[in-house]
């Protein structure tokens with residue numbers, strides 16, 4: 137090998153999870169290096185692109201852990217397959233304080249509880265991706281500077297390609313530096329422990345096809361898209377188990393987003409779809425809209441044609457909920473102002489013609505839906521419609537509206553199996569010696585039957601801190 141480096145901890149990925157793990161390790165006196173495939177100082181990653189809202193299960197980070205746990209249980213229907221959720225509840229407040237100690241500045245982003253802690257300066261309340269100089273970007277730069285001040289290092293333009301396994305334990309990674317394999321120089325980073333924090337597998341079409349959607353090209357990449365599943369593949373070679381692979385965090389977007397960069401990552405169509413009906417070309421509902429936007433995005437992605445669904449709603453939703461600016465930018469008017477199409481017609485038959493949906497099928501769906509709303513019998517619909525999270529809105533007030541949907545995939549919620557200390561586990565529950573994982577590379581905290589989203593930033597910090605602390609404890 138051309139160049140071997142030896143440190144206590146090697147971290148794969150320079151997002152929030154990786155930088156949290158490396159900083160904490162360095163704080164605890166360990167030598168740490170972060171390997172980041174992006175070469176630019178402001179390399180793209182989901183952490184940098186994020187809205188910077190730090191919450192667990194939409195609760196204030198300082199809420200009573202029992203309340204946070206109850207919120208997690210409600211979102212996941214109690215299905216926490218690896219019993220990891222208590223670390224999210226118990227560590228939320230500590231993670232927030234640690235971020236503040238690292239120079240993280242926060243503001244209150246709005247009246248909703250989950251917006252209590254927003255990294256400052258916040259992103260502007262308008263459509264499109266604006267991240268430069270915003271809270272998450274600033275915080276990542278702070279963490280990089282802090283890491284260096286503790287003697288750690290962020291190596292940019294270095295892609296981890298494999299794990300070094302010696303005597304049954306992981307003892308480093310092999311990497312490629314500077315471009316495609318044929319031009320890059322092979323190196324090794326040897327270490328006591330490796331932390332995989334490469335952000336998930338949303339950027340790998342083959343893995344997305346295997347686990348999430350028969351048609352990955354029909355999913356819009358609502359993020360940096362550079363979690364390529366490298367960490368997952370490496371961990372699996374080392375014998376790691378995986379969990380929850382079929383679920384991702386994402387939102388419903390207007391279909392024109394593929395050709396209009398102002399229509400992502402915000403505004404999303406979720407708030408409208410959660411109270412209305414989402415139909416296929418036959419005008420039929422195919423899943424429970426009442427489970428929320430992330431659930432719908434997952435179900436649409438799993439269809440043979442993820443570009444076949446349309447949300448139909450009435451004018452009271454468009455002028456009411458869709459214009460509610462508690463969580464801006466709201467759809468009305470920003471979606472239309474930026475070039476998105478909201479179809480409108482005085483009759484459902486005319487609307488069906490505009491959106492290419494079977495008119496008789498749509499009419500029956502709306503009649504059944506309205507009758508069920510009136511009778512309070514939405515559980516009897518086929519498919520049933522839940523009412524505990526979002527109240528359905530009967531489609532009565534003309535003009536009637538429709539938006540053709542696409543799925544925006546942000547990050548995969550399944551991944552490597554870990555324990556409470558972020559140690560990677562074999563299928564039988566035994567740790568893979570020397571191997572840890574953090575952030576969106578891990579599974580078992582989010583997802584499940586309801587596709588529950590718990591909060592990507594808090595997960596990144598909490599799992600990153602715990603990995604570093606366990607490595608430090610073992611070193612003694």
Ligand SMILES: Cc1cc2nc3c(=O)[nH]c(=O)nc-3n(C[C@H](O)[C@H](O)[C@H](O)COP(=O)(O)OP(=O)(O)OC[C@H]3O[C@@H](n4cnc5c(N)ncnc54)[C@H](O)[C@@H]3O)c2cc1C
Nearest residue numbers: 149151152153173181183187189296335359575576592593
């Ligand atoms: C538009 C948007 C809005 C969001 N808003 C919020 C929000 O408000 N609140 C919230 O909680 N969450 C939010 N999220 C989700 C959140 O950003 C992520 O869950 C979190 O940042 C994940 O952190 P991470 O470190 O695990 O991954 P990432 O930030 O994706 O970092 C992974 C890094 O690993 C690098 N990498 C990948 N493979 C390799 C390799 N082989 N070798 C070296 N490096 C590699 C990548 O280049 C990347 O830099 C949002 C995401 C997006 C895109």
